[in-house]
Amino acid sequence: MEARARSLLDAFVQDSPRHRAATRRPNDNSSSAKPWDSDDYAKRLGTFKPSTWFHRPRGLMADVCAQHGWINSSSDELRCVTCMATICLLLPSITDREEYERAAEEYEAKLKSVHRDYCVWKGAKAPDSFLFFPELSFDECVHAFRSRFSTIMKLRSHMPIISDDAMNQLSEINEESLKGLMEFLPHEKSDEDIVGCLIALCGWETQSLQSEAAHSNLLVCTTCNQKLVASDLLTIHSNEKDSRRGVPTDKCPFDVIGDHRPWCSWIAVNALNAKRPGWKVVVGILTESLAPTPVPSSQVGVAAPIRRALDDAKRLVQSFVPNKVP
Incomplete structure (x- = not known):
């Protein structure tokens, strides 16, 4: 009888609000x-x-x-x-x-x-x-590409220069592929449009940062949450004459690949995507839809506009490096 009473009392205590609060994880x-x-x-x-x-x-x-x-x-x-x-x-x-x-x-x-x-x-x-780059249909890929490009073109007058390292990796996009990719976009085939296309291909878009002090445009990757202030980057309209005179600057070119965080699926490789980074997946999806056009072997390689942009970037970056004193 005593054991039964103790058991009933324990059950009552354990079901009480105070006991539940005390034992809650x-x-x-x-x-x-x-x-x-x-x-x-x-x-x-x-x-x-x-x-x-x-x-x-x-x-x-x-x-x-x-x-x-x-x-x-x-x-x-x-x-x-x-x-x-x-x-x-x-x-x-x-x-x-x-x-x-x-x-x-x-x-x-x-x-x-x-x-x-x-x-x-x-x-x-x-x-x-x-952790992997998402599987995208052709229509999804085109829509997202156009959407990123439209935001990037808000920087038309302040379009960043793409870094030497990134351009070397992007140089595997041949002339025919570039022409095809540009066909997906409303463009004038200007330097700004070509650079904007390459930036969008690498997963970047533009967002506005509004504050009481100032208004800034950010270059953002929504996958790895990386954010860069656009005004901190060298632009294709940077004043080369001033740079040659030694005007100091802490601005740098935009590494559209290396500026992603290391784990970002836009640049990381994995078995699901045949060990291709996301930007190559996007290029592959878009270019596979293009009708194949015979290209003379002498024309296969880096598109002339891309090579010109790379040469301009190299020249501008080198202009900021002080001359060595003998």
Whole structure:
């Protein structure tokens, strides 16, 4: 009889509001956690900034951490969105390669193991496809390309110069392909249109930043959330005469490939896309629709407008480099 009474009392206490509040798991919103939700994944990914999560090995880059339910809560720190577990990541110097790689592997394992036992992320992760460049139909690809181009052309009078490194990679787009790509766009075939086309092909678009102090145009990749102030870049109308006179500048060309964050699917390769970065996937989808035209072997190669833009960029960049004193 006494045991039964104690059992009933325990049941009453455990069902009381005070007991439930005392035993509730911290931030227990696991029922609302949705590893398969791409919008939630994008929100987690958006918390990672170069200033707080910089130069990580591939297995600890922002996209992998976000895939396992982590946000970048502060400098070198991860926090689970569900169970509030934290990881403070401090890697040893990369000069000791063996120690560095061992520590990286340990931290990669912690992305899965540090979640609390009740956490939905303990045995789950966002789909691998979230890390890859999305599969696009031809119509989707054309629409997105035109949309990015239309925003880029708002910079027509301040069109950035594309960097030497990026132009060397883009030079695999031959003359016929470039002509075909330009046909998708309303254009005048000016230097600005050609540069705008190449910038849009690499996943960039323009957004406006309005503040009380000033109005700025940003070059933005919505995939990796990278943002650059357009006025900080050299433009194709930069004053070469002033630069030769040694007018100081802290502006630089626009690296349409290298300025993406390292894990961005516009430049990262993966097996799903036949190990092609996103910009090559887009070029492939668009150019495959073009009717093949026989091209003499002497004309295959870099389009003349692209080569001219590259030469102009090289000349302008070199003009900012001080002459060596013998």
